[in-house]
Amino acid sequence: xxxxxxxxxxxxxxxxxxxxxxxxxxxxxxxxxxxxxxxxxxxxxxxxxxxxxxxxxxxxxxxxxxxxxxxxxxxxxxxxxxxxxxxxxxxxxxxxxxxxxxxxxxxxxxxxxxxxxxxxxxxxxxxxxxxxxxxxxxxxxxxxxxxxxxxxxxxxxxxxxxxxxxxxxxxxxxxxxxxxxxxxxxxxxxxxxxxxxxxxxxxxxxxxxxxxxxxxxxxxxxxxxxxxxxxxxxxxxxxxxxxxxxxxxxxxxxxxxxxxxxxxx
Amino acid sequence: xxxxxxxxxxxxxxxxxxxxxxxxxxxxxxxxxxxxxxxxxxxxxxxxxxxxxxxxxxxxxxxxxxxxxxxxxxxxxxxxxxxxxxxxxxxxxxxxxxxxxxxxxxxxxxxxxxxxxxxxxxxxxxxxxxxxxxxxxxxxxxxxxxxxxxxxxxxxxxxxxxxxxxxxxxxxxxxxxxxxxxxxxxxxxxxxxxxxxxxxxxxxxxxxxxxxxxxxxx
Ligand SMILES: Nc1ncnc2c1ncn2[C@@H]1O[C@H](COP(=O)(O)OP(=O)(O)O)[C@@H](O)[C@H]1O
Ligand SMILES: [Mg+2]
Numbered sequence: 156x157x158x159x160x161x162x163x164x165x166x167x168x169x170x171x172x173x174x175x176x177x178x179x180x181x182x183x184x185x186x187x188x189x190x191x192x193x194x195x196x197x198x199x200x201x202x203x204x205x206x207x208x209x210x211x212x213x214x215x216x217x218x219x220x221x222x223x224x225x226x227x228x229x230x231x232x233x234x235x236x237x238x239x240x241x242x243x244x245x246x247x248x249x250x251x252x253x254x255x256x257x258x259x260x261x262x263x264x265x266x267x268x269x270x271x272x273x274x275x276x277x278x279x280x281x282x283x284x285x286x287x288x289x290x291x292x293x294x295x296x297x298x299x300x301x302x303x304x305x306x307x308x309x310x311x312x313x314x315x316x317x318x319x320x321x322x323x324x325x326x327x328x329x330x331x332x333x334x335x336x337x338x339x340x341x342x343x344x345x346x347x348x349x350x351x352x353x354x355x356x357x358x359x360x361x362x363x364x365x366x367x368x369x370x371x372x373x374x375x376x377x378x379x380x381x382x383x384x385x386x387x388x389x390x391x392x393x394x395x396x397x398x399x400x401x402x403x404x405x406x407x408x409x410x411x412x413x414x415x416x417x418x419x420x
Numbered sequence: 421x422x423x424x425x426x427x428x429x430x431x432x433x434x435x436x437x438x439x440x441x442x443x444x445x446x447x448x449x450x451x452x453x454x455x456x457x458x459x460x461x462x463x464x465x466x467x468x469x470x471x472x473x474x475x476x477x478x479x480x481x482x483x484x485x486x487x488x489x490x491x492x493x494x495x496x497x498x499x500x501x502x503x504x505x506x507x508x509x510x511x512x513x514x515x516x517x518x519x520x521x522x523x524x525x526x527x528x529x530x531x532x533x534x535x536x537x538x539x540x541x542x543x544x545x546x547x548x549x550x551x552x553x554x555x556x557x558x559x560x561x562x563x564x565x566x567x568x569x570x571x572x573x574x575x576x577x578x579x580x581x582x583x584x585x586x587x588x589x590x591x592x593x594x595x596x597x598x599x600x601x602x603x604x605x606x607x608x609x610x611x612x613x614x615x616x617x618x619x620x621x622x623x624x625x626x627x628x629x630x631x632x633x634x635x636x637x638x
Binding site for chain 2: 214252
C-alpha cells in the first residue's frame with residue numbers, strides 16, 4: 156500500500172519536513188508524509204488542524220516556509236541547481252503542478268462558461284488540444300460523472316451536487332496523477348452528497364489515480380481510503396488503515412475526535 | 421431674439437463640429453478604456469509597481485484636465501514632442517479618464533472571488549489565459565455602468581479642447597459668435613446637440629447593461 160519503503164519505487168507525493176506558518180502561527184509543523192502511487196488517503200481532524208493547508212501547499216496555492224514537497228519523484232517546491240535544491244521558479248512550479256489536480260469545497264467553477272466550457276478551457280489553452288479533441292474528452296468525462304445531458308448548462312443552472320461533479324470532470328480533464336479533494340461535499344445539502352461520493356468511488360476503482368481527500372464523512376473514509384491520517388494542531392497525530400483506526404484508535408485525541416463526530420451524526 | 425434663418429445657416433458647420441466632438445469622445449474613451457485596464461493590471465503586478473502606478477493615478481486625478489491639455493499641447497514641444505491640437509486633446513482626455521477607469525477596473529477585478537484565481541492555478545492556466553478567459557469576463561460586465569458614466573462625463577468635457585483651438589462644437593460656436601456677435605443661436609444649438617447625444621449614449625449604455633445582465637443571469 157504505502158510504497159515509500161519500497162526502494163524500487165518513489166512515492167507519488169512526499170512531504171519532507173514541511174513547515175507552514177502564518178506570521179507567528181505555525182499551521183503545519185515539520186510534516187513528514189509519503190503517499191504511494193494509486194494510494195487513497197483520507198485526511199481527518201478537527202477544524203483548524205491544517206488539513207486544507209496540506210492540500211493547498213500541494214496544489215502550490217500556498218508557499219511553504221521550510222522543507223520540500225516531492226511529486227512523482229522530483230521536488231516540486233524546489234528545483235535542482237548545481238547539485239543543490241533552490242526554491243522553484245514559476246516555470247518549474249507550472250511544470251510539476253501539471254501532475255496535480257484539485258476539487259474545492261465551493262466548486263469554483265467558471266460561472267460564465269458552460270459545463271463543457273469549464274472542462275475544455277485548460278485542455279485547449281494549457282495542453283494545446285484542438286477544440287474537437289478537448290470536447291470529445293470533456294464529453295467522456297461529463298458522461299463519467301453522470302452529466303452527459305448537462306453539457307450546455309451553466310453552473311447557475313445546476314444543483315450543487317451537479318456543479319461539484321462538473322468540477323471533478325474539469326480537474327480530470329487535465330489528466331493529473333494526483334487528485335486532491337477538500338471537503339467536497341460539505342457545501343452540499345445532505346441528499347446531494349451521495350451522487351458526488353459515488354463519482355469519487357468510481358474514480359477510485361477505475362483509475363490508478365492517487366487521491367488525497369479531506370473529509371468529515373467517516374463512513375466514506377472507512378470504506379474508501381487505504382489509509383487515514385488524523386491531524387491535530389498541525390501534526391499527524393495518528394495514521395493507519397481505516398478498519399483498525401476506527402475500531403481501535405490508539406491516541407486519546409483520536410478517540411475524542413471520533414467520539415465527537417460519531418455523536419454528531 | 422431668435423433668428424431661425426441664422427440658426428439654420430450655421431447648422432451644417434455645427435454638424436461638422438459635432439463629428440469632431442464625437443471623434444474626440446470616441447478615440448479619447450477608447451484610449452481611456454485601454455489605458456485604464458493596463459494601469460489596473462500594472463497596479464496588481466507587484467508592490468513597487470503598484471505603488472508607482474497608484475501615485476501616477478492620484479497625481480493625474482487630482483490635477484485639472486485643462487492643465488493637462490495645456491501641458492501636452494504647449495509644454496511637450498519643449499521636450500521635442502510636438503502634437504497637433506486634436507491629438508494632444510484626445511491623449512489628455514484618454515489619460516485623465518484612463519485614471520478614473522483604472523479605479524473602476526480595480527473594483528471589478530477585486531470583486532472576482534479568490535476561488536476563481538485558485539481554480540485557474542489548479543488548472544495550470546497561464547497568466548494571460550487566466551485574465552483573458554477567466555477573470556476579465558467576470559470583472560467587466562458589472563462595471564459597464566460605471567464605465568458608461570465616464571463615457572458621458574468625458575463627452576461633456578470635450579469643450580475644454582476649445583482652449584487649444586480644436587474645432588469641436590464649443591470652439592466652432594465661439595468662433596461663430598465672435599464673427600456675428602450673435603451667441604444665442606450657436607450656444608443654444610450646441611447645448612441641444614450635447615443634450616441629444618448624451619441621451620442617446622445613456623440609452624446605449626442601458627441597452628448594453630441589460631444585455632450583459634441577461635447573459636450573466638443565465
Ligand atoms: N491565509 C491565512 N492566514 C492566516 N491564517 C490562516 C490562513 N489560512 C489558514 N489559516 C489558519 O491555519 C490553520 C489551519 O487552517 P486549515 O488548513 O484551513 O484547517 P482545516 O482545513 O483543518 O480546518 C487555522 O488555524 C487557520 O485559521
Ligand atoms: Mg478545511
